[in-house]
Amino acid sequence: MSAASFADVPAQDRGHLLTEQANPLSSALDQLPTDQLVDLFCRNDLEPQRAVAAAAPALTAAVDAIAERLRGGGRLFYLGAGTSGRLGVLDAAECPPTFCTPPELVQGVLAGGAPALLRSSEGLEDLAAAGRTDLDERGFGPADCLVGIAAGGTTPYVLGALHHARAIGALAIAMACVPADQAAMPCDIDIRLLTGPELLTGSTRLKAGTATKMALNILSTGVMVRLGKVHGNRMVDVAVTNSKLEDRALRILRDLAGLERGRAAVLLEQAEGSVKRALLMAATGLDCSSARQRLREQGEDLRRALEACGASLGGAS
Numbered sequence: 001m002s003a004a005s006f007a008d009v010p011a012q013d014r015g016h017l018l019t020e021q022a023n024p025l026s027s028a029l030d031q032l033p034t035d036q037l038v039d040l041f042c043r044n045d046l047e048p049q050r051a052v053a054a055a056a057p058a059l060t061a062a063v064d065a066i067a068e069r070l071r072g073g074g075r076l077f078y079l080g081a082g083t084s085g086r087l088g089v090l091d092a093a094e095c096p097p098t099f100c101t102p103p104e105l106v107q108g109v110l111a112g113g114a115p116a117l118l119r120s121s122e123g124l125e126d127l128a129a130a131g132r133t134d135l136d137e138r139g140f141g142p143a144d145c146l147v148g149i150a151a152g153g154t155t156p157y158v159l160g161a162l163h164h165a166r167a168i169g170a171l172a173i174a175m176a177c178v179p180a181d182q183a184a185m186p187c188d189i190d191i192r193l194l195t196g197p198e199l200l201t202g203s204t205r206l207k208a209g210t211a212t213k214m215a216l217n218i219l220s221t222g223v224m225v226r227l228g229k230v231h232g233n234r235m236v237d238v239a240v241t242n243s244k245l246e247d248r249a250l251r252i253l254r255d256l257a258g259l260e261r262g263r264a265a266v267l268l269e270q271a272e273g274s275v276k277r278a279l280l281m282a283a284t285g286l287d288c289s290s291a292r293q294r295l296r297e298q299g300e301d302l303r304r305a306l307e308a309c310g311a312s313l314g315g316a317s
Helices: 003-008 036-042 047-054 054-069 084-098 123-126 126-136 157-169 207-228 243-257 261-270 274-283 290-297 302-307
Strands: 076-080 106-110 145-149 171-176 189-192
Touching: 003 243, 036 123, 047 054, 047 207, 054 076, 054 106, 054 171, 054 189, 054 207, 076 084, 076 126, 076 157, 076 207, 084 106, 084 207, 123 171, 126 157, 145 157, 145 189, 145 207, 157 171, 243 261, 243 290, 274 290, 274 302, 290 302
Parallel strands: 076 106, 076 145, 145 171, 171 189
Antiparallel strands: none
């Protein structure tokens, strides 16, 4: 944006926002010895944990509402600009390897697209219509869910997308680090992570970013648990795409089905790399095709499939 355009469109005064206020604890940050500076950050970084805990009711509502939509064929979109958008992209990118979801099920939408992951393009966040445009390009519809992420709650790109989501009947969830009375956001569920002023004034990649990452961890993991992609505390839908994940899969088969490693490897191959299918095969003696069908009948939920077959796992489940 040129100097002339800055003058043409005066910036909104955001000094009242919690995320923009100065933190009195760090008023002499540049003068602190390094050990004291690090200690100050360590103590202040307890605030994101408290903020996320205080938002537990809203996070609970969001997990259940998103899971319901996804069970009905909807998708989940995280949308934001700058750090907020990058955190959404990160969480979305982790879902396929962790839960074997198709890439389109959970998507991260970042102002500026892929180039903005590596190179800052924060100027694009001022374009309210761009949020809707980016969603439209992905076929966003009434069955889908949107989590609009904006630390300060005022990002036009995010607000425009949330307005659009509500207008078409999609689930609209707002996530911000300021109180609702400082920055209202159009939404069905309002998640507020009140981390307080940053030690580096206005740098919301710090506490606000940490709290946002924590909240997104809870949202995506909680939703996948509700969708039956977890058995006990094991990621039984893990995608076996490298040696580390193959080792994890074999250990899951060992721990949950009581299989020694060699037998687990054979069964995993017979199950076409599906840990969940291999576990059902181990417990029931079904072949791969039959196990696939039983899981499909039970909404891909292993525990329900086991119960429907009158079977149980031999290990700790």
